[in-house]
Amino acid sequence: MSEQSRGNVPILLLKTKSAPTDTYEELFTTLDNGRYTPVFVPVLEHRFKRDTLTEVQTHIIKKGFVSTAKGGLATYGALIFTSQRAVEAFAKIVEDIREQGKHAINDLLPDSVPLYVVGPATARGLRSLDLKCPILGEHTGNGEALAAYMLEHYNALHPGPEKSGLLFLVGDKRRDIIPKTMQADALGEERRCKIDELVIYETGEMRSFRENFTSIWRENVENGCVQQWVVVFSPTGCEAMLESLGMLDSQAGRVIATARREDIKIATIGPTTRDYLEDEFSFSPDVCAEKPSPEGIAECIQAFDVDSSRI
Template sequence: MVSNVLLLRAPTQDGSSPDKYEACFASAGYQAVSIPVLETVLVNLSDLNQIVKKGPLQKGLGGVIVTSARACEAWRVVVEQLVTDEGQSLDTDWTSAPFYAVGEATAAALADISSIPASHHLSPRDIRGGSTTGTSEKLAQFILADIGHDTKTTLLYLTGDKNRDTLPNMLEDGGIDLENLQVYGTTGSSRFERDLRDALEGLPTDNPRWWIVYFAPSAAEFVTPILKRYYRLPELDVEGNINAQDVHLAAIGPTTLTFLRDSLRLVVDVTAPKPTPEALVGAIGGAS
């Protein structure tokens, strides 16, 4: 029996090849669609605006650490605001401040900020790391070697809402102080319910069997109340509701399974043995 499969994840953004999960399900005879559940938004831009406006000397900063394209986007947005509001009257100068970047993509995004007209004094010019610092650990090692263990300095660290402790711990152990500023965060997609309705309209209505695949606890917490408006999800604490309307749930891994079962009290039929398209399709196929 053919099943519809709802994948609670963003599809791969690559025009040259199909999404791996959707393609893998299609090859096994399923009708699958991916729907983005989360989106990233910029936050605390007014705080960053004041830092950029005052400049590194007034703020006592010896440089900036940037570990993602989103952090670069935050700096770019603030620069555009300041150029529009202040123009050339702003005498702040960031051109000599080192910007430490994780990976080539982040370094390239920083360099591109200088393309904003009249932004020379606010744009990153001294970009360090990049291709040689593709991980947080490598960047921390690079910064420590670049600054030196005997030099006391404070670096502005632009972060998101989910950050590993590796880089800040290594730098603080090396005597470098950090001024942390969260400039982006993850939240539920404002388009999810609209995208879900569009997806339901595009899937065959004669397929009575549904699989819904969860990929992360954070996404599950946001999306489950919305899904309950369209499906009767199998719940542990609701008698007679298991597999209502032939809806089955799958988890991409044990962490997601535990959250679905223990926190959301949902019945999960399948957990992928590995977080790969092939393993997920195989697990669902074995339970179908």
């Protein structure tokens, strides 16, 4: 059943609600005295890759993250997470090892192994696992900043060319900024860090997205909403969103200028999604967050609404 909005200004968040809590929901339910009501409309369907889950679990059980007493390097000295789905996949692995009862997880993943994260959502998910590993980097906010942070931190932990690699758990759709930055030839042998990427989940558009999205925004209109916001987090689902809103010329693949809706405004999480909408469909979103975060989205929406009220 589709989640319905009941507030003054619905914020249709084209994402899956994060667990155990979602920072967008926490922020928007209190913003401007409850002016906005967040509604989650999942776009992406994630499927964990069983073979990769098994591979990571085997690395852990065979002490791939533990250096030997004689000074032998571990295969991996850290784990990297830049998505909530990767954290969920890792959680399944940790829970399975615990359920088997054959190994003490804190011996396999000791406090010498940092878990690097890109933001608070990934950090919260990892903290819920109650591991001894330090969780670092949540202040960074994006892959570029995280890569810079890891270069400094990991090299401080392991100075010199002899260091364990870092295991990066990723989805099938991701940017390559982290491995490029940390393995760049310009860094030299002393600072260069080996990154192994493992695709642990695959992503596709949910079959039910367009139907759910259409049902929600239309019901809001029928209930008298004079304004709605749609927040877009990735290129996936953009075409279905524009088609649902009646803006897209299906033959030309471009937005019909005269079909733009004044009662529905579009915000993007950052320039990648904004540029995709402009390049693929000749559609310019109303706002684009300067920072890819709940606060960044809130700031650009608030600024737009304030400016609109002055007209």
